[in-house]
Amino acid sequence: MKKTYLYLSIMAVALVFLSGCKDKETEQAVAKATVQSAKLQKAHDTKISDATKQTATQLAKDTTQVAKKAVESVKTHAEHTIAAAKKTIQDVVVAQAPGDRGKELYQKCAGCHGGRGEKRALGKSALIAGQSASDLANKLIAYREGKRNVAGMGNLMKTQLASMQKSDILALAEYISTFQTKKGNTE
Ligand code: HEC
Secondary structure, three states, X not given: OHHHHHHHHHHHHHHHHHHHHHHHHHHHHHHHHHHHHHHHHXXXXXXXXXXXXXXXXXXXXXXXXXXXXXXXXXXHHHHHHHHHHHHHHHHHHHHHHHHHHHHXXXXXXXXXXXXXXXXXXXXXXXXXXXXXXXXXXXXXXXXXXXXXXXXXXXXXXXXXXXXXXXXXXXHHHHHHOOOOOOOOOOO
């Protein structure tokens, strides 16, 4: 019996020792695992921070890109606006040019036809006020080509228009067509 106790106690001690060993191993394993997981965690953190860095860099790039695009689009828009404004100015200038040119050219006609086309030139011509631009242009072109002679003074009018370009004649006709016929001033 005593031997059995002895064996038992040896076994118990062995068990305790073994279990102790096992605990130690476990402890070691746990410690290892902890270190490993800490390493992993660190690596993970690094990864995260790397990822964050990458994301931030990408974001910064994207933002720069977006900002560049915005600047570009504002630029393009401004250029378009400037181009449109230039075109408008050009259109206005072109639209005004015939009137100014016509007014300038009419100075040498005013002596006979009156400042606003209200006179019968040399008492012979029809009134030029109140006529349409196309009628006036046709008559003037006909005079310039020597094809019109209403009161026997077609040649005089031909001389007046000899040096004029078609664009001058059109500008003149356009300007004269703005003259209103006064009451009692009709043909
Ligand atoms: C020296 C005077 C004189 C001057 C300057 C003169 N004209 Fe005349 N104009 C006449 C006479 C005269 C006639 C009639 C000609 C004819 O016999 O057909 C006439 C006719 C016209 C007619 C035709 C009218 C109609 O309905 O039959 C027009 C338009 C006209 N002139 C425009 C002009 C213009 C534009 C100018 C300036 C570039 C001008 N004239 C300069 C004397 C003048």
